[in-house]
Amino acid sequence: MSETRFYQTGTFAVGNRLLDEAEASVQADPERANAITKGHRACQGCGEALGARYALDAAVRATGGRVIAANATGCLEVFSTPFPESSWRLPWIHSLFGNAPAVATGVAAALRAKGHTDIRVVGQGGDGGTVDIGLACLSGMFERGDDVLYICYDNEAYMNTGVQRSAATPPAARTATTEPLGEHPGNSFEQGKNLPLIAMAHEIPYVATATVAELRDLERKVARAMEFRGPRYLHVLVPCPLGWGSATSDTINIARLAKECGLFPVFEAEHGRVVAVSPIRRQVPVEQYLCRQKRYAHLFAGEGRADLIARLQAAADRNIERFGLLASAGSRGEDTTERPARELLDVLAASERGPQ
Amino acid sequence: MPSQLEGSQAVAATVARCRPEVICAYPITPQTHIVEGLSRMVAAGELAPCEFVNVESEFAAMSVAIGASATGARAYTATASQGLLYMAEALFNAAGLGLPIVMTVANRAIGAPINIWNDHSDSMALRDCGWIQLYAADNQEAADMHVQAFRLAEQLSLPVMVCMDGFVLTHAFEPLEVPERERIDAFLPPFAPRQVLDPADPVTIGAMVGPEAFTEVRYLAHAKQMDALDAIPAIAEEFERAFGRSSGGLLSGYRCEDAETVVVALGSVLGTLEEVIDRMRDEGRRVGALAVKSFRPFPLAELRAALARAQRVIVLERAFAVGVGGILSADVHAALAGLPRARGGDRDDEDAVEMHTVIAGLGGRAITRRSLRSMIDDADAGLLPTLHFMDLNSEVVQRELARSRGGGRPGPHAENILRDLGLVAAGPV
Numbered sequence: 001m002s003e004t005r006f007y008q009t010g011t012f013a014v015g016n017r018l019l020d021e022a023e024a025s026v027q028a029d030p031e032r033a034n035a036i037t038k039g040h041r042a043c044q045g046c047g048e049a050l051g052a053r054y055a056l057d058a059a060v061r062a063t064g065g066r067v068i069a070a071n072a073t074g075c076l077e078v079f080s081t082p083f084p085e086s087s088w089r090l091p092w093i094h095s096l097f098g099n100a101p102a103v104a105t106g107v108a109a110a111l112r113a114k115g116h117t118d119i120r121v122v123g124q125g126g127d128g129g130t131v132d133i134g135l136a137c138l139s140g141m142f143e144r145g146d147d148v149l150y151i152c153y154d155n156e157a158y159m160n161t162g163v164q165r166s167a168a169t170p171p172a173a174r175t176a177t178t179e180p181l182g183e184h185p186g187n188s189f190e191q192g193k194n195l196p197l198i199a200m201a202h203e204i205p206y207v208a209t210a211t212v213a214e215l216r217d218l219e220r221k222v223a224r225a226m227e228f229r230g231p232r233y234l235h236v237l238v239p240c241p242l243g244w245g246s247a248t249s250d251t252i253n254i255a256r257l258a259k260e261c262g263l264f265p266v267f268e269a270e271h272g273r274v275v276a277v278s279p280i281r282r283q284v285p286v287e288q289y290l291c292r293q294k295r296y297a298h299l300f301a302g303e304g305r306a307d308l309i310a311r312l313q314a315a316a317d318r319n320i321e322r323f324g325l326l327a328s329a330g331s332r333g334e335d336t337t338e339r340p341a342r343e344l345l346d347v348l349a350a351s352e353r354g355p356q
Numbered sequence: 357m358p359s360q361l362e363g364s365q366a367v368a369a370t371v372a373r374c375r376p377e378v379i380c381a382y383p384i385t386p387q388t389h390i391v392e393g394l395s396r397m398v399a400a401g402e403l404a405p406c407e408f409v410n411v412e413s414e415f416a417a418m419s420v421a422i423g424a425s426a427t428g429a430r431a432y433t434a435t436a437s438q439g440l441l442y443m444a445e446a447l448f449n450a451a452g453l454g455l456p457i458v459m460t461v462a463n464r465a466i467g468a469p470i471n472i473w474n475d476h477s478d479s480m481a482l483r484d485c486g487w488i489q490l491y492a493a494d495n496q497e498a499a500d501m502h503v504q505a506f507r508l509a510e511q512l513s514l515p516v517m518v519c520m521d522g523f524v525l526t527h528a529f530e531p532l533e534v535p536e537r538e539r540i541d542a543f544l545p546p547f548a549p550r551q552v553l554d555p556a557d558p559v560t561i562g563a564m565v566g567p568e569a570f571t572e573v574r575y576l577a578h579a580k581q582m583d584a585l586d587a588i589p590a591i592a593e594e595f596e597r598a599f600g601r602s603s604g605g606l607l608s609g610y611r612c613e614d615a616e617t618v619v620v621a622l623g624s625v626l627g628t629l630e631e632v633i634d635r636m637r638d639e640g641r642r643v644g645a646l647a648v649k650s651f652r653p654f655p656l657a658e659l660r661a662a663l664a665r666a667q668r669v670i671v672l673e674r675a676f677a678v679g680v681g682g683i684l685s686a687d688v689h690a691a692l693a694g695l696p697r698a699r700g701g702d703r704d705d706e707d708a709v710e711m712h713t714v715i716a717g718l719g720g721r722a723i724t725r726r727s728l729r730s731m732i733d734d735a736d737a738g739l740l741p742t743l744h745f746m747d748l749n750s751e752v753v754q755r756e757l758a759r760s761r762g763g764g765r766p767g768p769h770a771e772n773i774l775r776d777l778g779l780v781a782a783g784p785v
Contacts, residue, residue: 066555068427070423071562083563083569086560086563088560089558091557093562098415099419099446102419102420103419105420106380106423107423107424109380110423110427112407113378113406113407113424136415137416139412140413
C-alpha cells in the first residue's frame with residue numbers, strides 16, 4: 001500500500017487543514033480575529049489590505065487580543081472606515097497623515113500610566129505616511145524606545161491621492177509626478193529612503209522586512225516582533241495593481257518576484273544587526289519583475305531602455321551582495337523559510353515567464 | 357498662605373495637583389519653565405502614575421496628547437508661538453475628535469522677523485481651531501484657570517487652551533496661592549472619557565465623514581462651544597465657592613457700570629489698565645475696562661450687555677489681522693451690531709456706539725500707563741482713529757516706505773529699521 005501524499009501540506013495556502021495545528025497559519029484558524037473584516041473598499045488585488053489583515057490578525061493572536069492600532073491617513077484608513085462603516089474589529093484610531101507613530105506613543109504612554117502594559121500598540125501607515133511625512137515622528141518613537149510595533153505597508157508611492165512619487169518610489173518607476181517623458185527615466189536614480197536601514201541605525205530591538213508573497217513569514221515576523229518590548233519596525237512590500245499597472249491577479253506573484261530578483265531584500269535585524277535573511281530561491285533577472293508592471297512600460301517600449309534596466313539590475317545585485325541573498329554566495333544569516341515552502345518556491349520560480 | 361512664585365512655577369505646581377497622567381513637552385521660549393518643573397516632579401516620582409514624554413516637535417507633542425487622551429489618560433502639554441503653529445494640524449484634529457486635552461500657551465509673537473517676546477499673534481492665529489481659549493489676566497488667574505480648564509474640558513469633551521502672556525506672566529514672580537491638592541481633588545473628578553480605545557470594547561475613532569454628515573458634525577462642535585458659555589461661568593462660580601477667590605469666567609468688568617468709555621482687552625494688560633482707570637476715576641472721568649476671559653467661545657450676548665451703557669469702546673489688541681485690522685475687534689463689532697449709543701452721556705444721540713481698535717504691545721513692546729492714558733484721552737476728545745497702532749514710530753515707517761517705493765533693492769525692512777533706530781553699529785542706510 002503506497003503512502004498517502006498530501007500535496008497541500010507545507011504550502012503557504014491559507015486554510016490548510018492538513019498541517020499540524022502548531023504550524024498552521026493564523027488565517028487558517030477559524031477563530032482568527034478578522035481584525036480587518038469584510039466589507040471594506042480596497043481595490044481588487046490590493047496588497048495592503050492583504051498585508052494588514054495578516055499582520056494585525058497575527059498581532060491579535062500574539063497578544064491574546066490585547067492590542068490597539070493607530071493608523072496614518074492613507075488608502076488603508078480610507079478604504080476601511082467610510083463612516084459609519086468600519087472594518088476594524090480592534091480598537092483603532094486615525095488622527096493625521098504624519099503623526100501615527102506619535103499617536104501610538106501617546107497610546108502606549110497612557111497604557112503605562114494606567115498600568116495596562118499587557119495591552120500592546122501597533123502603529124501603521126503606507127510608505128508616504130511613514131518614510132516621508134511621518135518620518136520625524138517615527139524616528140522620535142524609535143529613539144525614545146517607545147513600546148510600539150510600527151508597520152509600514154509599502155506600495156512605493158502615494159496611491160490614495162492618485163499615484164504620486166514618495167521617497168520610497170524606486171528608480172525608473174512612472175508615477176503621476178515622475179512621468180518618463182523624453183530622456184527622463186521616470187523616478188530618478190537618487191538615493192531614496194531605505195527605511196528598514198534607517199530604523200536599524202536607531203538600533204531598535206527588531207526590524208524586519210516581508211512581502212505579501214510569503215504570508216506565513218509575515219505572520220511569524222509579527223509574532224516575533226511582539227516578543228520584544230520597545231520600538232519595533234516591520235516593512236511590508238504590498239503591490240498596488242492600480243499604481244503599479246499590474247494585473248489584479250498578479251499581486252502575490254509580483255511581490256515574490258521583487259524578492260527573487262533582489263530588488264526587495266527580505267531580512268530580520270535585532271538591535272541594529274541583520275540576524276536572518278530569506279535567501280533568493282531561484283534568482284530571476286529584474287526584467288521579469290519589471291515587465292509585469294505598466295509603471296515600467298517605458299523601459300520596454302520601442303528600442304527599450306537597456307541602460308536603465310542595467311542600473312536596476314545593479315541595484316538588485318548590490319542588495320544580493322550586501323545582504324547575502326544568494327544561498328550559494330554564502331548567506332549572512334540563517335534561512336528562515338520553512339523547507340516545504342522552499343520547494344514550492346522553486347516550482348513557482350521555475351514557472352515564471354520572462355519578458356515577452 | 358501665598359508664596360513667592362514665578363508664574364510658570366505656579367502653573368506647573370497647579371497642573372501637577374490636577375493629577376495628569378501623560379505630559380508631553382517640546383521646548384520653546386517662554387513656556388519652558390512650566391514643563392521643566394513638571395519634568396522634575398515626574399522624575400522625582402511625585403506625580404506617579406504619570407508619564408513624561410520628551411517629543412521631537414510640537415506636532416508630535418499634540419499627537420502624543422491625542423493618543424493618550426483617546427486611551428483615557430488626562431493629557432497636558434504647553435507651547436508658544438511657532439510651536440503652536442507647528443501643531444496647528446493636530447490642534448484641529450484634537451478638537452474634531454473631542455479630546456479634552458489641556459494646554460498652556462505662553463503667548464509670544466510669530467516671526468519673521470523672529471521675536472521671542474509677548475503678543476497674542478500665536479493663539480489668535482489658531483482661534484478657529486475648535487479649542488476653548490481662556491486668557492488669564494494675572495498669574496493667580498493663570499494657575500486657577502488650569503484647574504477649571506481640566507474640569508471644563510472633561511465635562512464637555514473639548515480641548516482647552518489657557519493663554520497667559522509670555523514673560524510678562526510666565527517669568528514674573530509674585531505672591532501666589534497654588535490651589536490646594538485636596539480642594540482640587542474635590543473639584544475635579546477623575547477623567548471619565550466619552551469614548552476610549554479599549555480592547556474589551558473596540559471602537560473606531562477618527563473615521564472618514566463625507567458631505568452627508570460633515571455639516572452636522574461641525575455644527576455639533578459649535579453647539580458644544582455654546583454649551584461652554586454656560587459651563588464656564590458655572591465652573592468659575594463653583595471654583596470661587598471651593599477656593600474662596602474669583603478667577604476665570606467669561607468676562608470681567610472693572611468700574612465699567614457707568615463708564616462712557618470702556619477699554620476691552622485680553623490678558624495681562626488689564627493690570628496696567630486698571631491702574632490708569634483708577635487714576636482717571638479720581639479725576640472724575642467715567643472710564644472702565646472689560647476683560648475678555650473666554651475668547652472661544654466668544655460671549656456675544658454677555659459682551660453686548662456689559663457694553664450696553666458705553667458711549668465708546670476701545671478694543672486694545674496684542675495682535676492684528678494684517679490687511680484688515682483688529683481680530684478681537686471683529687468679534688466685539690459682531691456683539692455690538694445695531695446697539696445704539698447709550699443715552700444720558702455727554703453725546704446724547706442715536707448713533708451706533710463708537711468703536712476704536714488699538715494695536716499695542718506687539719513683540720514685547722511695553723504698554724505703558726502713559727500710552728494708555730493718552731489713548732483714552734484721545735478717544736474722549738474725538739482724536740483717536742478707528743484703527744490706531746499705539747506708540748508707532750511713524751517717522752521710521754515713513755522713511756522705510758519711501759525707500760520701498762523708490763525701487764531698486766532697498767533690502768530687508770527689519771534690518772533697515774534697526775539701522776534707522778541706531779541699533780546697528782553700521783548706522784543708518
